[in-house]
Amino acid sequence: xxxxxxxxxxxxxxxxxxxxxxxxxxxxxxxxxxxxxxxxxxxxxxxxxxxxxxxxxxxxxxxxxxxxxxxxxxxxxxxxxxxxxxxxxxxxxxxxxxxxxxxxxxxxxxxxxxxxxxxxxxxxxxxxxxxxxxxxxxxxxxxxxxxxxxxxxxxxxxxxxxxxxxxxxxxxxxxxxxxxxxxxxxxxxxxxxxxxxxxxxxxxxxxxxxxxxxxxxxxxxxxxxxxxxxxxxxxxxxxxxxxxxxxxxxxxxxxxxxxxx
Amino acid sequence: xxxxxxxxxxxxxxxxxxxxxxxxxxxxxxxxxxxxxxxxxxxxxxxxxxxxxxxxxxxxxxxxxxxxxxxxxxxxxxxxxxxxxxxxxxxxxxxxxxxxxxxxxxxxxxxxxxxxxxxxxxxxxxxxxxxxxxxxxxxxxxxxxxxxxxxxxxxxxxxxxxxxxxxxxxxxxxxxxxxxxxxxxxxxxxxxxxxxxxxxxxxxxxxxxxxxxxxxxxxxxxxxxxxxxxxxxxxxxxxxxxxxxxxxxxxxxxxxxxxxx
Numbered sequence: 001x002x003x004x005x006x007x008x009x010x011x012x013x014x015x016x017x018x019x020x021x022x023x024x025x026x027x028x029x030x031x032x033x034x035x036x037x038x039x040x041x042x043x044x045x046x047x048x049x050x051x052x053x054x055x056x057x058x059x060x061x062x063x064x065x066x067x068x069x070x071x072x073x074x075x076x077x078x079x080x081x082x083x084x085x086x087x088x089x090x091x092x093x094x095x096x097x098x099x100x101x102x103x104x105x106x107x108x109x110x111x112x113x114x115x116x117x118x119x120x121x122x123x124x125x126x127x128x129x130x131x132x133x134x135x136x137x138x139x140x141x142x143x144x145x146x147x148x149x150x151x152x153x154x155x156x157x158x159x160x161x162x163x164x165x166x167x168x169x170x171x172x173x174x175x176x177x178x179x180x181x182x183x184x185x186x187x188x189x190x191x192x193x194x195x196x197x198x199x200x201x202x203x204x205x206x207x208x209x210x211x212x213x214x215x216x217x218x219x220x221x222x223x224x225x226x227x228x229x230x231x232x233x234x235x236x237x238x239x240x241x242x243x244x245x246x247x248x249x250x251x252x253x254x255x256x257x258x259x260x261x
Numbered sequence: 262x263x264x265x266x267x268x269x270x271x272x273x274x275x276x277x278x279x280x281x282x283x284x285x286x287x288x289x290x291x292x293x294x295x296x297x298x299x300x301x302x303x304x305x306x307x308x309x310x311x312x313x314x315x316x317x318x319x320x321x322x323x324x325x326x327x328x329x330x331x332x333x334x335x336x337x338x339x340x341x342x343x344x345x346x347x348x349x350x351x352x353x354x355x356x357x358x359x360x361x362x363x364x365x366x367x368x369x370x371x372x373x374x375x376x377x378x379x380x381x382x383x384x385x386x387x388x389x390x391x392x393x394x395x396x397x398x399x400x401x402x403x404x405x406x407x408x409x410x411x412x413x414x415x416x417x418x419x420x421x422x423x424x425x426x427x428x429x430x431x432x433x434x435x436x437x438x439x440x441x442x443x444x445x446x447x448x449x450x451x452x453x454x455x456x457x458x459x460x461x462x463x464x465x466x467x468x469x470x471x472x473x474x475x476x477x478x479x480x481x482x483x484x485x486x487x488x489x490x491x492x493x494x495x496x497x498x499x500x501x502x503x504x505x506x507x508x509x510x511x512x513x514x515x516x517x518x519x520x521x522x
Contacts, residue, residue: 022315023285023286023316024284024316025284025285025286025415025420026286029419053393053395054283054392054393054394054395054423054426055283055392055393055422055423055426057419057422057423060418060419060422061419096422096425097425097426097429099394099427099429099430099433100394101394101395101398101430101433102394102395103365103395103396103399104364104365104366104395104396105365107395130392130393131285131286131315131316131391131392131393132391132392133315133360133361133362133363134314134362134363134364134365134368134396135364135365137362138362138364154286156487156491157321157491158290158321158491159286161318161321161357161358162315162316162318164357164358165315165316165359165360165361166360168358168359172360172362187448187459189452189455191453191455191457192450192452192455194450194452194453196450196451196452196484198459198482198484198487199487200487221459223457223459226417226460226461229419230417230418230419
């Protein structure tokens, strides 16, 4: 009875929302960062874990590179950012340009350290997953079970093939896919203003339809999203159509999240 | 003495040329496929190993999906392609859309099976590495030491950060980086014909300069490269400027390769 009371009184950890893609380079890290900022703008307390152990990019995206996380009782505190989102990444711990030459158990151990940190009253932990379906993904779903996953892909066949493999992994582990996001469609030519699609358009919505999953929307291939990301200024923290693209995604996720808090 | 004579008489395996990037989605698989085809057009006997165990795309790029490799004495034969390049990939062994949910030792074992296959008189084995610096990369450099590595990146900062980490891994293992390739710069608007750079331009050449490495050239962001890749028709097998971009890279690598055969 005492045990049960303690468990009930103990703070429930944050709800984990994984952002995955299967394939790298489809904008997973950019989406994770901006989704976290956009969810915080909806009034939620949001943290972000960069689970891309070998290729961490969140410290650059959040402009907190070079800041080492503080620790107490061998647990880390999230590194604050200007946008109300605490962040933890291997990039905060390892020198720039240095390879993180680790086999699976080391990488899985690092993931545990980032997730089992002092997240305090954080309600939602957005986890930016690495590409693939290996050690980090398996440890994520087996040990730190996410409440749900958002899948991002570009519309091209080669990216969708890997997205299907990632969703297959979540499905097998009974982690619900909350929805799919299409990234990098609709590029506006800076010379003539006309739109074209270097990576195609519509493939992700079609795939979501085929799989009976919600389609959450499109994020365009946009110069200002790329330059803002490289400069540590998440577009979702600003105004205009780029911010709106991410805020629209966040607003769709808020009811799903609130129902689970 | 007898042992030494046998070792000397034994056929030398093919020279291994690794194609790496650190980050996914920067065109590593497309470059690997087209470089292999372009090297074969230069008269070399070329094979390709798809070491992207979790996200194999070479069977799609070479239009030999669904073909299972034959085997003898528990070693596989490469799967032929229309372009004179034999290919081995997890994609030839595993069902489409099914996650390859393996921890590191399984993935490393699979890599060994793809490389230690019946490559016959193949002179050069192009190895398409997965993103990251984990188990597959470590096994690659420790067990199947490449003669050299080609690094591909897009010009954006976030991709170059990961490219530096990958190069750091090769450097630490004394695998020479033969040169760097910039991918996805110079997009021609299909409406007005003007060029713009959704991912920036020049960053890779600058990085190569900074690191004292050869810059091998640029491959443009091009609709026909993407559609050709999705359709299993490597642009390097055709004519025109897209083929020329890859043939130019191959011609630069031929002397380096021939000096090591």
